Amino acid sequence: MSEVTSNSNYRFRIGDSLLGAQMLFVAFGALVLVPILTGLDPNVALFTAGVGTLVFQVITKGKVPVFLASSFAFIAPIIYGVQTWGIPGTLCGLAGAGVLYILLSFAVRYFGSGILHKYLPPVVTGPVIMVIGLVLAPVAVHMAMGRTGDGSAWLVPESTAMIIAGVSLVTTALVALLGKGWLKLIPILSGIIAGYATSFVLDLSGFTASTQAVFDPGTLQNWTSATLITFSPVAEKAWLAMPAFVLPEWKWEAVLFIVPVAIAPAIEHFGDVLAVGSITGKDYVKDPGIENTMLGDGIATSIASMLGGPPNTTYSEVSGAVALTRSFNPAIMTWAALTAILLSFVGKIGAILATIPTPVMGGIMILLFGMITVVGINTLVKSGQDLTTPRNLIIVAVILVCGIGGMKFTAGSFAIEKIGLAGVLGLLLNLILPHEKE
Numbered sequence: 001m002s003e004v005t006s007n008s009n010y011r012f013r014i015g016d017s018l019l020g021a022q023m024l025f026v027a028f029g030a031l032v033l034v035p036i037l038t039g040l041d042p043n044v045a046l047f048t049a050g051v052g053t054l055v056f057q058v059i060t061k062g063k064v065p066v067f068l069a070s071s072f073a074f075i076a077p078i079i080y081g082v083q084t085w086g087i088p089g090t091l092c093g094l095a096g097a098g099v100l101y102i103l104l105s106f107a108v109r110y111f112g113s114g115i116l117h118k119y120l121p122p123v124v125t126g127p128v129i130m131v132i133g134l135v136l137a138p139v140a141v142h143m144a145m146g147r148t149g150d151g152s153a154w155l156v157p158e159s160t161a162m163i164i165a166g167v168s169l170v171t172t173a174l175v176a177l178l179g180k181g182w183l184k185l186i187p188i189l190s191g192i193i194a195g196y197a198t199s200f201v202l203d204l205s206g207f208t209a210s211t212q213a214v215f216d217p218g219t220l221q222n223w224t225s226a227t228l229i230t231f232s233p234v235a236e237k238a239w240l241a242m243p244a245f246v247l248p249e250w251k252w253e254a255v256l257f258i259v260p261v262a263i264a265p266a267i268e269h270f271g272d273v274l275a276v277g278s279i280t281g282k283d284y285v286k287d288p289g290i291e292n293t294m295l296g297d298g299i300a301t302s303i304a305s306m307l308g309g310p311p312n313t314t315y316s317e318v319s320g321a322v323a324l325t326r327s328f329n330p331a332i333m334t335w336a337a338l339t340a341i342l343l344s345f346v347g348k349i350g351a352i353l354a355t356i357p358t359p360v361m362g363g364i365m366i367l368l369f370g371m372i373t374v375v376g377i378n379t380l381v382k383s384g385q386d387l388t389t390p391r392n393l394i395i396v397a398v399i400l401v402c403g404i405g406g407m408k409f410t411a412g413s414f415a416i417e418k419i420g421l422a423g424v425l426g427l428l429l430n431l432i433l434p435h436e437k438e
Contacts, residue, residue, distance in 0.1 A: 020335020029189025048309030101298025143362030241347030
């Protein structure tokens with residue numbers, strides 16, 4: 001067996017290639033879900049996940065067994081950004097988020113990790129994470145009911161859509177609750193497969209066409225096909241194709257809107273590193289250091305955004321697989337990254353993913369965005385702070401209402417709103433408001 005050893009932990013062995021591919025399989029559903037929902041290219045997301053993981057390993061000297069891929073925290077700002085500034089302009093803001101990670105890593109390097117908790121405590125990051133989940137709740141409901149994300153047009157008859165979304169949602173929940181072994185690690189992928197299979201069966205049975213014939217949503221009747229799944233684009237796509245890379249376009253507005261969103265996942269990164277350390281029994285906060293893991297995450301995110309991919313983050317699903325298999329060798333993630341890069345050049349993968357019906361994604365999004373919100377609630381609960389004190393009440397209330405309500409601040413060409421504005425307001429209030437005396 002071929003083996004290359006760079007340190008006591010990292011052992012690059014050909015025999016680990018299959019295990020690395022399995023790690024990618026665990027991450028695959030969540031990895032491609034973000035580009036599918038946001039309009040980015042899934043093949044590019046595969047490529048940037050692989051490259052980002054390799055960059056992270058170089059910066060952390062191959063010591064941390066994590067896989068980096070599409071971050072859920074940026075789904076809401078990407079969807080809004082693509083609608084407002086287009087994909088190139090949005091990518092500029094996402095690259096700025098990566099730069100924020102890098103700056104935070106230098107701050108931790110010089111001032112210690114305590115600076116994160118001082119200026120970005122749970123009373124700020126918790127509500128911001130909640131806003132990220134709740135601001136997209138209408139999008140999830142619209143898609144689950146067969147409409148476009150903004151609710152302006154019908155894509156699938158409502159009764160058909162509700163069946164498909166229900167199957168996707170229930171399957172994802174059941175696998176997460178009752179799944180055993182590897183199955184428990186892929187609830188999102190299981191939900192997508194179940195919803196897709198249901199759509200296929202409904203097409204074969206003619207249920208979609210019959211429902212469409214009697215469905216009358218008034219002026220919003222604009223569907224073009226009696227089938228949910230059309231494979232003609234898959235047949236037209238080449239097996240081998242270059243990922244559709246997109247270069248960013250400078251947009252100050254996108255930077256100011258998206259960068260504050262990065263505050264919450266930057267803090268969450270600290271928790272992810274602690275979680276992986278608890279699995280492997282190593283203190284990664286000290287070696288290679290939280291400043292280096294955050295630097296690797298920031299550079300990986302910036303590179304992804306420069307090529308047209310979503311921001312990267314460490315994947316808890318893969319960390320769970322590490323715990324399940326007891327495979328602590330970080331080189332396994334190298335194989336997962338190389339597999340992702342190779343698959344990114346298979347053109348038909350993106351074409352097949354593009355055939356997934358909207359209600360399938362809607363059903364999973366209902367659970368996904370709710371889970372993001374719960375993560376924010378849990379951040380507040382675990383902090384142990386008294387939320388009934390005037391200071392904490394003011395901070396949390398302002399963040400939630402301004403973020404979910406869609407508050408917007410405009411000054412000339414400068415504009416910031418929703419999640420970005422909520423994050424900035426929370427940061428400023430935490431700095432300005434006096435702490436209560438003991």
